[in-house]
Structures are given as C-alpha cells and as structure tokens.
Amino acid sequence: MTAPVGRFAPTPSGRMHLGNVFAALIAWLSVRSRNGHLVLRMEDLDTQRTSAEFAETLRQDLLWLGLDWDLETAPQSQRSSVYDQYFQQLADLGLLYPCYCTRSQLHSVNAPHLSDGTYVYPGTCRNLTLEDRTAKNRTPSWRVKVPDRIWTVEDLCQGRYVENLTTDCGDFVVRRADGVYVYQLAVTVDDGEAGVTEVVRGTDLLSSAPRQMYLQELFGFSHPDYGHVPLLLAPDGRRLSKRDMDLDLGQLRLRLKPEQLIGSLAFSAGLMEKAEPVSTRELAAEFRWEKLKKDSICLQANDLF
Numbered sequence: 151m152t153a154p155v156g157r158f159a160p161t162p163s164g165r166m167h168l169g170n171v172f173a174a175l176i177a178w179l180s181v182r183s184r185n186g187h188l189v190l191r192m193e194d195l196d197t198q199r200t201s202a203e204f205a206e207t208l209r210q211d212l213l214w215l216g217l218d219w220d221l222e223t224a225p226q227s228q229r230s231s232v233y234d235q236y237f238q239q240l241a242d243l244g245l246l247y248p249c250y251c252t253r254s255q256l257h258s259v260n261a262p263h264l265s266d267g268t269y270v271y272p273g274t275c276r277n278l279t280l281e282d283r284t285a286k287n288r289t290p291s292w293r294v295k296v297p298d299r300i301w302t303v304e305d306l307c308q309g310r311y312v313e314n315l316t317t318d319c320g321d322f323v324v325r326r327a328d329g330v331y332v333y334q335l336a337v338t339v340d341d342g343e344a345g346v347t348e349v350v351r352g353t354d355l356l357s358s359a360p361r362q363m364y365l366q367e368l369f370g371f372s373h374p375d376y377g378h379v380p381l382l383l384a385p386d387g388r389r390l391s392k393r394d395m396d397l398d399l400g401q402l403r404l405r406l407k408p409e410q411l412i413g414s415l416a417f418s419a420g421l422m423e424k425a426e427p428v429s430t431r432e433l434a435a436e437f438r439w440e441k442l443k444k445d446s447i448c449l450q451a452n453d454l455f
C-alpha cells in the first residue's frame with residue numbers, strides 16, 4: 151500500500167477557531183498514523199477577506215499545535231490560469247452553459263429548496279437560445295450540467311452518504327460572473343494535481359463531496375477517501391464560529407500549552423480515555439477512525455473557557 155497524502159486547506163481570513171483546529175488535527179492524525187504525507191494550501195479565492203499576513207499566522211499556529219506538513223502548494227489566488235484550463239475542458243465536453251439568473255431569482259419562493267436551506271437549480275438557463283442569451287445583456291456565471299446518477303460517499307467518519315446531483319443540487323456554478331472560480335472547481339483541481347488521497351474536513355462540507363467526485367471523473371482524477379468530522383459545540387451547546395473570539399487561537403495560545411489544547415480536543419472527541427495533556431506525535435500512535443465520535447462534539451474541557 152502506498153502512503154496516504156492528506157491536506158490542510160485553511161482559509162487565511164483570520165485566526166483558526168477550535169473547529170478548524172479539530173479538523174486539522176484529525177487530518178494530520180489520520181495521515182501521520184500511517185506514515186503518510188501532508189500538503190498545505192491556502193484557500194484564498196476570496197481576496198477581499200484573506201491576506202498573506204493571516205496565511206503566515208496560520209502556518210505558525212499549525213506548527214505551534216504540532217501539526218506539520220511536507221509541502222505547501224500555490225495558493226488558490228495564484229492559480230486562475232490553471233483553473234482556466236480545466237474550465238476549458240468542461241467547455242470542450244459541451245457541459246457548460248451561461249446562467250443569467252439573479253440572486254433573487256435563485257432564492258425565490260418558487261425555487262425548490264432542500265431541508266438544509268440550499269436550493270436545487272431548476273435548469274432555468276440550460277436551453278437558452280443564442281438570441282435569448284444576447285438579449286440578457288449581463289455577464290453570466292457558468293454552470294456545469296450534472297448527470298442523473300447516484301453518487302455514494304463511503305465516509306471514514308459519517309458512513310455512507312448518497313446523493314443524486316440532479317435532484318439534490320442541480321447544475322452548479324463553476325465560475326462566477328466576476329470571473330472567480332468557485333470552491334468546488336478549485337478544490338477538485340488542487341487536490342487532484344497534488345495527488346491528495348484523503349480529504350478530511352468539517353461535516354458541513356459533506357454535501358460538497360458528490361459535486362467534487364463528479365468533477366474528479368470529468369478531469370480524470372481518482373476519488374480520494376473522505377472523512378467529514380463532526381462540528382464542535384461549546385459546553386452550552388452553541389456552535390463555535392470565528393465570532394467566538396475567546397476561542398480563537400490567538401487567545402488560547404496566551405493561556406494554554408499546545409499539549410493541553412490537543413488533549414482537551416482528543417478527549418472530547420473520544421480519542422482519549424482521560425483529559426490530559428498530549429502531543430500530536432503521542433496521539434498518532436493511538437489513532438483509529440472508529441474511536442472518533444460521529445455526532446456533534448460538546449467540548450468537555452473547562453480550562454478552555
């Protein structure tokens with residue numbers, strides 16, 4: 151068996167919060183426990199919110215935690231000419247079409263909505279004539295046509311997840327009207343070109359996996375293994391976010407040693423029997439996906455609050 155290749159793909163828009171730290175920890179443990187490699191990549195498609203300073207702080211924070219990597223690949227903001235080539239592949243396959251729908255049209259009450267609040271694109275612009283398109287007189291986004299087919303994710307943490315892109319998502323945007331490529335395309339290209347074999351991230355991204363698997367097939371990449379880790383909740387049950395300044399790494403580093411933080415997370419997640427300080431290296435020796443809790447994890451460490 152060849153060594154696995156995992157990745158960290160943080161967005162450099164601020165300090166990491168504990169949820170980001172947790173996903174990075176599991177990504178690191180899963181790969182390092184099998185002597186695999188890790189790739190770091192900055193997901194800075196949103197150049198308004200991200201910066202090189204935040205990226206450098208992220209690197210320092212990961213190293214402080216004991217989460218190292220073997221290679222850093224180019225940030226997404228520098229790769230639009232690469233994404234252009236993959237976009238052209240989709241165009242050559244006849245799978246792209248321009249979409250002129252406005253935001254309010256897409257979110258109108260008539261649009262079919264799923265239980266999680268996302269909408270299914272009903273294919274409004276799929277069959278526009280050239281005449282129709284010219285008459286729109288606005289810059290379109292570009293959507294990829296999806297097949298009527300079942301996609302199955304055998305998730306390392308969540309188990310089996312099944313989706314039909316036609317009924318659960320619809321044709322999806324790969325390039326926005328302002329020319330920026332969307333997350334789904336950029337992630338698929340970056341992971342594929344870096345030879346990533348294992349994608350570990352928060353469970354809020356589980357429903358992205360089928361879209362990425364579809365693009366992987368079109369681009370000729372193998373499917374990676376997926377592990378979507380649970381959300382972290384504060385002891386009172388509220389969801390952690392970047393707004394919780396008290397739980398971002400800038401504050402936590404002032405109060406805690408990295409081993410205390412890693413130990414608290416590992417205990418809360420079911421990876422340790424007792425809450426005690428531990429290094430990432432020590433934890434890697436014991437790591438098994440089966441130990442990890444699948445549902446939302448309530449932090450059980452009072453010293454963090």
Ligand SMILES: [Zn+2]
Pocket residue numbers: 248249250251273274275
């Ligand atoms: Zn449209």
